[in-house]
Amino acid sequence: MTRSHLPARPPRTARPRRTAVRSALLAGVLLAATACGLDGAPDGGETRRTGKASGEITFRTLQLKPKYTAYVQGLVDAFEAEHPGVRVRWEDVPGDGYNEKLVADAQAGALPDVVNLNTDSFQLLADRGLLADVAALDPGAAKEYVPGAWEQFKLPGRGDSVFAYPWYVTPEILTYNRELFRASGLNPDRPPTTVEQFFDHADRIAERSGGRYAAFMADPKGRLPGDWQKMGVPILNPARNRFAFDTPGAVAWVERMKSLYAKGAMPKESLLKSDDVNQLYGSGKLVFGPGSPGFVRDIKQNAPQVYADTQVAGAVTGRLGHIGIYAQSLGIRKSTRHPDAAIAFARWVTNGPNQVEFSRNATVYPSSAQGLADPRFADRGDGRDADTVARAVGAEQLKTAALDANTPVEWTNQVGDAVVREVQKAIKGEQDAATAVRRAREEADKLLADAARR
Amino acid sequence: MTGDDRRPAAARAAGAARRPLHRRWWSPYLFLAPGLASVVLFGLWPFANTVVLSFTDARILTGGGFVGLDNYRRALGDPDFWTAAGNSVLYLLVVVPCLVLLPLALAVLVQARVPGIGFFRSAYYTPVIASAVVVGLVWQWVLRSDGLVNTVFLRLRIVSEPVPFLTDSTLLLVSAMLVTVWKGLGYYMVFYLAALGNVPASLHEAAALDGAGPVRRFVHVTVPQVKPMMLLVGTLSAVSALRVFTEVYILGGESGGPGGGARTLPFLIRQVGLGFAGETGYASAISLLLFLLTLAFSLLGRRLARGDEA
Known part of the structure; x- marks a missing residue:
């Protein structure tokens, strides 16, 4: 084809203008279209029971496939067999990005009918009216669960409303290497029970270890605000509109951390959470392991030598005297079309026998009172096997667990990060402890005020 | 087709219907559509x-209201923003020259x-195919206070205390730069190998006949010939340097x-926008500022290229 057959090109000078006009139009259309997506579209609506469980419901779990596929599928099948009119569509979502997916679904009005929630996601969805009040819809449910777990799913200022059924729990315990305790001149049968004693132990370990092993991980994010609560440091003012942790107690905590870090009581890199605690504990380089029963099981499988030296005790609880409780839960979507089926299914999954069965498959504990009373959770064996002892210690502590030991809702990720940044600088010796705590409180207050304005 | 079509309208319509698919006016757009849709949808x-x-002041779960330039004002008055912006620019200023020159030297070798x-x-290219997470972990073990480098330094008594490669903000940033350069060497080396293959051997022979040694031939023959590629590598590595996140995250943990102190702009964006309390509006404003910064450096690269052509 010769050039003369082609349509005449517009003069060169006109092209940039036309391109500019087209680009502006495209940008305008896109901006206008995206602006439409600005409004959050909460998944509202009322929930009314009909008294008959029927219909198809969706059920979403958090990272239970493929390890617990058989268990969960078994639950679903047994439920469907008992309720012929109900069909349960189960989907499992990986842990990474779970909350983000929930947010996206909530915005799109596509939350599942029965959804596995952790503490963070529960609070946010419930606060925005996306979850049904199960205490009102299912009045008999309260007595079935451990009080601490049931209370966890209430919201401040919403009376007795409860917005999710408690499911499985992992309590906090204390794990440590008995041999390293002895090598540091400490009595393994007298573990620390307060934060101050814990630091005294770390001090002794740093003195005796000669740099061969450390006491615990320095990362302040894993220790705050829990340590402060256990020391009696108030986190918020009574009105809960300002942070109140700028106290001599918190300053003393930072000073102690700084001194211990300088002495080598913590691995240097652990300040940044880039260290793997399992690896350090499993190779005998750390005295205190992470405080969860699941960790004990991991060590049993991966580092049998260190496992033989591992001892378990009640968590450091300080002045509180009890641990907090972080139960996984099952929320019911407020606008579900089949509330009876959804409630019946959530009750089925969280009932005593089914939760005890789950705890046989995984290192989790039942939130159901009946489940926790199972003899399995009172059995300490001969007191030598850390895994068995951990189960008994964890269950015992759960019975008295209370919410005042939990991280307050106001202590968001952003607040935690801001506090940790200031504390890290102090631990490194880049600023003094009092300045760090003051700045941390100012930053946290700013974030809290900012959140309250919206 | 002639300009003067005297056939009846019905015949003309039938002709149009018989026209092959690829001759219809909308056919090109049909072929463009899938690509265009993905660009519009995901870009x-x-x-x-x-x-x-x-x-806006949007948050993760709440639609925001219009707040004008508030987010931009807030960013410009936020010391965290300036630290992160400074780190990003410093990253670029150190990493780009290294990634323009070192891969060229490697390619020549x-x-x-x-x-x-x-x-x-193949060996030099290996880091490119290794995942950034694996590379970061390997370097973490190399640079820790009880890692390879510090053990060697301590044994040789070069230092008396371990060097805080990962626990000092400045050294952490330098360590992250080192990882970026190490990982980018092989990638850009391939670019240069392609460019070097296009340098006519006759130019080298002529220069050699004129008495030029290997160094002079490199400076006066090789470099001018691969200069367009150097500009391309410079622009590409500048853009990726401004987007650096993984290296800092893996070496320096989630607090940066x-x-x-070692947070870069993408790091700050993630921190501000993440979680249920994430400030989507503010994070978007910082993203836009990062975009403008990237655009500025890309335009600079383009201007340099044009100046070179002239």
Whole structure:
């Protein structure tokens, strides 16, 4: 084809203008279209029971496939067999990005009918009216669960409303290497029970270890605000509109951390959470392991030598005297079309026998009172096997667990990060402890005020 | 077709219907559509959304209201923003020259036709195919206070205390730069190998006849010939340097170094926008500022290229 057959090109000078006009139009259309997506579209609506469980419901779990596929599928099948009119569509979502997916679904009005929630996601969805009040819809449910777990799913200022059924729990315990305790001149049968004693132990370990092993991980994010609560440091003012942790107690905590870090009581890199605690504990380089029963099981499988030296005790609880409780839960979507089926299914999954069965498959504990009373959770064996002892210690502590030991809702990720940044600088010796705590409180207050304005 | 079509309208319509598919006016758009749709859906749309969000106080779960330039004012008055912006620019200023020059030197070395050179070419390229997370973990073990480098330094009594490569903000940033350069060497080396293959051997022969040694031939023959490629590598590495996140995250943990002192702009964006309390509006404003910074450096690269052509 010769050039003369082609349509005449517009003069060169006109092209940039036309391109500019087209680009502006495209940008305008896109901006206008995206602006439409600005409004959050909460998944509202009322929930009314009909008294008959029927219909198809969706059920979403958090990272239970493929390890617990058989268990969960078994639950679903047994439920469907008992309720012929109900069909349960189960989907499992990986842990990474779970909350983000929930947010996206909530915005799109596509939350599942029965959804596995952790503490963070529960609070946010419930606060925005996306979850049904199960205490009102299912009045008999309260007595079935451990009080601490049931209370966890209430919201401040919403009376007795409860917005999710408690499911499985992992309590906090204390794990440590008995041999390293002895090598540091400490009595393994007298573990620390307060934060101050814990630091005294770390001090002794740093003195005796000669740099061969450390006491615990320095990362302040894993220790705050829990340590402060256990020391009696108030986190918020009574009105809960300002942070109140700028106290001599918190300053003393930072000073102690700084001194211990300088002495080598913590691995240097652990300040940044880039260290793997399992690896350090499993190779005998750390005295205190992470405080969860699941960790004990991991060590049993991966580092049998260190496992033989591992001892378990009640968590450091300080002045509180009890641990907090972080139960996984099952929320019911407020606008579900089949509330009876959804409630019946959530009750089925969280009932005593089914939760005890789950705890046989995984290192989790039942939130159901009946489940926790199972003899399995009172059995300490001969007191030598850390895994068995951990189960008994964890269950015992759960019975008295209370919410005042939990991280307050106001202590968001952003607040935690801001506090940790200031504390890290102090631990490194880049600023003094009092300045760090003051700045941390100012930053946290700013974030809290900012959140309250919206 | 002639300009003067005297056939009846019905016949003309039938002719149009018989026209093969690829001759219809909308056919090109049909072929463009899939690509265009993905660009609009995954590129332009999110970008436009970010622009809109940056003028609002939106949070993760709440639609925001229009707040004008508040987010931009807040960013410009936020010391964290300036630390992160400073770190990002410093990253670029150190990493780009290294990634423009070192891969060229490496390419010249492995271009030589000697037995077994293929092994070296592959070896230098290996870090490129390794995942950033694996690379970060390997370097973490190398640079820790009880890692390889510090153990060697201590044994040789070069230092009396371990060097805080990962626990000092400045050294952490330098360590992250080192990882970026190490990982980018092989990638850009391949670019240069292609460019070097296009340098006519006759130019080298003529220069050699004129008495130029290897260094002069490199400076006066090789470099001018691969200059366009150097500019391309410079622009590409500048853009990726401004987007650096993984290296800092893996080496410095989720706080971005002690006190967050090694945070880069993408790091800050993630921190501000993440979680249920994430400030989508503010994070979008910082993203836009990062975009402008990237655009500025890209335009600079383009201007340099133009100046070179002239």
